Amino acid sequence: MEAFLSSLVSVAFHGLAYGMILYAISVGLSVTMGLMGFVNLAHGVFAMAGGYLMITLMLAFGLPWLPALLASCLIVAVFSMLLEKALYSRLYAAGELEQVLFTIGLIFIAVAVARLAYGPNPLAAPLPSYLKGQLSLGGRSFPAYRVAVIATSALLIATLWIGLERTRWGAMVRAAVDNRAMAQSVGIDTARLFTLTFALGSGLAALGGALGADLMAMTPTYPFEQLVYFLIVVAIGGLGSLRGPFVGALLIGIGDTACKYWVPELGAFFVYVATIALLLWKPAGLFGRHV
Amino acid sequence: MYSAPARLRPLEALPWLLAIAVYFAAPSYLPLGAYVFIMILFTLSLDLVVGYGGIVTLGHSAYFGFGAYTAGILAVRLNGDPLLGLAAAALAAGLLGLATGAVILRTRALTLLMLTLAITSIVLEIASSATALTNGSDGLHSVPVDPVLGRFAFDLFGTTAYFYCLAVVLACWTLVRSLVNSPFGAALVGSRENDARMHAIGAPVYARRLQAYSISCALAGMAGALLTQTTQFAGLSTLGFELSGEGLVMLVLGGVGRLYGAFVGPTVYIVARDYLARQTPEYWYMGIGVLLVLIVLFARGGILGLVDVLVNRLRAKRS
């Protein structure tokens, strides 16, 4: 019994760490898809950019871990704002298929650029010594880095939720998700709102990518490899909500970990079977309103 | 609105004449040509569901790969006749399409997209773990393939493969063309354009879409079988969602819902990739990426859409 409880704690812990990173990356995708109706398959590019930038800032500019993490998140957010103004905004009115083609094109370009800049080998994030090794909590030892991941993400999620519930900007976003035309007619500058929200989503993705760089190694093809997981989290969570992808990410994170631990033979099936079951039960996702 | 089986226009002979011309002009490109035909068939099957049915899927490789493995396993275990393998693959993939389509076609948009993605991933995992049948991740290699019609053996130069694929594409194209020009096709397009109205006039929307989906899956399965037979190999990469995505890219590149987009897209995509990969094997992604972005920014409706615009402009100038 004690052994079982002990393994339950490990599964919950590892699943939580994985789920938190998935959430940080995917939440931006959920919001942009819900708010702008834009199918941005290239979302993982921002996560990759965050990871690579953090590594560069640490290795080439000697920045410590936390400042590098925040700086890479900011840089990606600003860059994505330019990208939104220059390219994405032209395609809001275009069809779903064109958006898919366009964002796949962007992934291709990003993959080539990353390969040119960083080479084909995976890069590992150089962690500070206080994040390496084990941390003792309540008589058990936990990997320090994963504890940091969970703590940082929890902080981030709290800020985000308070921001969206309590601020004027949050109210505008929620209004625009619910009814864009109405929001426009009451004088909300939706174009500006879109740009800012897009930047926020990309910045969060960058943060997630950088935080997760130690768990999901940075390679030039990162945006392709991780795409399916981001999409699954968004789909089972439901578009345009903050809570949805959170539950979705935890479900995938913990479920996947549990499956690998107890029934590794079925490890690869779990995510997909769970996705199918959930979507057949709730086609709009757990917290989705729009179908 | 529709006119009963549309008459063949002279321009529609162009792809087939070009295919014959390639044989004489560039005989060393036949293996690449056969591959282009296979992808044309796959893209054509996608056009039926995406372009005409309005069903956006990222899971069509499930049927492509299922067909590829059906043909491969049949040849290894029982009989290596290519036409038999082709028929078996079409039947197997069609049935899989019927079974899965019956479930997923009840949903829409992102939900449907994710369901198709999950299905192809599950089929991939099954193929990867059923090593006794599929040889797992090593793939079924050295698949024995008999001569076509007992006479034309698959040769090193790819001549038989080229004409075999060409003939299958021609037959499938005829079928799809008559389908989309029939009342069936009209009902399909109707439900794509306005679902509610089709329901209102009492059209069996779900049944039509499911039929179209199953036929499309059968075609995709045949494309997969062609790949197995021309390469004597069936592997897990035929089931990856990357292939579905690539097919979709080729279709949108050529032009969706117009039958010939499925011819133009794969040809341009594969030839461009082949060329770029020979120039810079490490960075061909860049060229393809720029091509896709430019097409979306400046040529909505794909290459054929661009052609339309140019032709219209020319006509406007003349008049």
Added chain:
Amino acid sequence: MRMLKRLAVLAALALISAGAAAQTVKIGLINTYSGPMASNGDQIQKAVDLYMKLNESRLPNGVKIEIIKRDDTGINPETAKRLAQELIVREKVNLITGVVWTPNAAAIAPLTKEAKVPFIIMNAGTAMLTTLSPYIARTSFTLWQSSYPMGEWAAKKFKTAYIAVADYGPGHDAQEAFTKSFKAGGGTIVGSVRMPPPTSDFAPYLQRVKDAKPDALFVFVPAGKSATALMKGFGDLGLGQAGIKLIGPGDITTDEELPNMGDVPVGVVTMFHYSAAGERPANKTFVAEYKKTYGDKAWPNFISVGAWDAMAAIYDVVIAQKGKLDPDKTMALLKGWKNPNSPRGPISIDPATRDIVQNEYVREVRKVGDHLANVELETIKSVKDPWKEINDKK
């Protein structure tokens, strides 16, 4: 008159260059240049370029070697087969080489038999590959070659072992080989798990191993980012502190990935045919030249040395035939080809199986100066592929 002389000289020159052009040996190199696995292709290309740069003078006058590169984009057997077909039909290559992945090599194999084109495998390591065509020779390794002696060695040191391997061909080979020899030596396997190859987070699997408390954990995962991720998990979960020794074939501590792994791998014992830290003079020169060309941070690894020796074999058969390659003669030359001075020690091609015969080294990861290295401790001489020995395959 002068004019005539000039014309004569020009004509002579033209004749000579035409003669020389006729002796250009075309080599098709099928390799992974793009996609998620491109890092392996990069190692191959760098070794090929380096070999050609350093050995240009070895070729007889007028003989040139032209490499025609093709990108198979990863585990993509259909593409690899088509590329091989095009290389044979369109480019009329004399020999095909490269190929990182087993499925790709398996798809190409029947073509080499049909077209009689020699095919030298630079990397793909599933044991059965060389049995698929009489025109295949291999300069890399098989998983059996390292995992089988690893089991023999481990049985002397440990009582119990847990096996964790990537769930695909080479992983299955490693598992089978290790199990066979470890059990034969009196060891007990307390558990095993197969992990899907794209795994990036090994924590759940490793937690399982930690709870089972074996003496040793035998692991095979593909070299590169999987191995690094595995090492991370091993350190994060404190398996080392829990007294579990990590062992495996050398794929899990390849030389170019060690700098990415932190201090976790210190003490890991592996069995392999190549370490960049090998003390042989030939290896010292090889590593020095490699670093001179690709920068001080670059490390050659087992893939590099597989490609390097393939090029050495290719140069030898080209020189022996003065640039006019005959497929059967080439194969005859390759059977029994020897290189006493490869960076990995003496190697040869087994005439019976056309597979590589090489030394295996027991290595331990240690800190050497400011970096980690696979330090060679013991040598097991001239190991043939045990799978073919045991199953009597040719």
